[in-house]
Amino acid sequence: xxxxxxxxxxxxxxxxxxxxxxxxxxxxxxxxxxxxxxxxxxxxxxxxxxxxxxxxxxxxxxxxxxxxxxxxxxxxxxxxxxxxxxxxxxxxxxxxxxxxxxxxxxxxxxxxxxx
Amino acid sequence: xxxxxxxxxxxxxxxxxxxxxxxxxxxxxxxxxxxxxxxxxxxxxxxxxxxxxxxxxxxxxxxxxxxxxxxxxxxxxxxxxxxxxxxxxxxxxxxxxxxxxxxxxxxxxxxxxxx
Numbered sequence: 001x002x003x004x005x006x007x008x009x010x011x012x013x014x015x016x017x018x019x020x021x022x023x024x025x026x027x028x029x030x031x032x033x034x035x036x037x038x039x040x041x042x043x044x045x046x047x048x049x050x051x052x053x054x055x056x057x058x059x060x061x062x063x064x065x066x067x068x069x070x071x072x073x074x075x076x077x078x079x080x081x082x083x084x085x086x087x088x089x090x091x092x093x094x095x096x097x098x099x100x101x102x103x104x105x106x107x108x109x110x111x112x113x114x115x
Numbered sequence: 116x117x118x119x120x121x122x123x124x125x126x127x128x129x130x131x132x133x134x135x136x137x138x139x140x141x142x143x144x145x146x147x148x149x150x151x152x153x154x155x156x157x158x159x160x161x162x163x164x165x166x167x168x169x170x171x172x173x174x175x176x177x178x179x180x181x182x183x184x185x186x187x188x189x190x191x192x193x194x195x196x197x198x199x200x201x202x203x204x205x206x207x208x209x210x211x212x213x214x215x216x217x218x219x220x221x222x223x224x225x226x227x228x229x230x
Contacts, residue, residue, distance in 0.1 A: 004158070033217065042119075042204050042220030043159065056217050090158055103149070104218065106158030 004107035006091050012113045018079045021110045023091030025072040031055075032074040033104060034066060035090040043090055049074055078112075086114045118142045119207050121221035129229055134192040136224050138205030141186065145207040149218065150179060150190045153202045162203075163190070195228045202226075 005024045013019050025032055031050045035043035045058035049068035063079040072093070078085055088111050092104035120139045128134045136150075146167040151159035165172040165179045165188070172179050178191045192199055202225050206218040 035220075040222070042121075042206075042222050043218075045217045045219070048217060058217070092158075103161050103164065104159075105161070106151075108156065108158045 004091055004093050004105050006089075006107035006110050008110060009108065010111045010113075012115060013081050014115050015081055015083060017081050017114075018077065019081060019112060021076040021078075021089050021091075021112070023074045023076070023093075023107060025074070025091075025093035026105050029093035029095050029105070030072050031094045032068055032072065033092045033094070034074070034076045035092065035106075036060075037088040037090060037109070039087070046076070081114045083114050086112060088112075117222075118145075119205055119219050119221040121203075121205055121224050123224050124222070125225040125227070127227045127229065128195050130197055131194045134190075134195045134199065134226055134228065136190040136192075136203050136205075136226065138188050138190075138221055139186060140188075140207050142207070142209070142219070143186070144209040145219070147208045148179070148181060148188050149206045149208070150177075151204045151206060151220075152199075153204065153223070159204055192226075195226075197228045197230050200226055200228050 004026050007022045033048040034046040037043040046060050047057040048055045052068045065077045067075045088109045090109045092106045118141050149164040150162040152162050153159040163174050163177045163179050165181050170181050181188045202223045204223045205221040
């Protein structure tokens with residue numbers, strides 16, 4: 001059973017650029033969530049995808065967007081990067097909707113630095 | 116608006132003693148609570164959870180206590196081991212709503228267990 005994998009592990013961008021982060025879900029998981037973890041803070045929910053549809057969104061602007069593919073892998077896209085977007089971006093998958101879906105399995109994250 | 120708070124940024128204990136990590140929440144809609152552990156350069160790992168219908172859940176050396184009236188939960192680790200040294204995050208969910216998989220995290224507590 002493969003775990004959640006994210007790529008790339010590190011990324012440096014400049015303000016105004018666009019970035020795409022990728023995530024492969026744990027085998028058998030059909031729900032993917034993305035979180036942003038700023039330095040010294042806990043992870044903050046960005047959005048969740050279930051069966052290729054956005055299924056809940058946190059307090060993030062529209063320039064944060066995502067996709068989920070039929071194989072349940074996922075992308076997080078951020079347009080018009082700002083300095084405050086510098087953070088660790090975590091992808092998490094879970095098996096089902098409903099009870100127990102809160103038990104998320106996280107990848108190691110992508111560390112994004114915006115200069 | 117910090118709905119989940121971990122007021123102790125760090126905790127240091129001796130090997131073999133008890134570690135107690137605390138968490139407070141403000142949202143009365145939260146009905147499912149989790150603890151995650153995070154090592155450097157790794158994603159958070161699920162540790163233990165508790166539903167609001169319970170006041171205690173135990174798994175080996177780890178026990179989570181929930182006091183709904185005080186909106187407080189705690190994680191007890193007995194006995195503490197050096198390998199337990201990590202950042203511990205408290206998280207909460209209102210699973211009865213439409214937020215499956217959306218967790219609200221605290222800021223984290225750095226636990227250091229000294230040999």
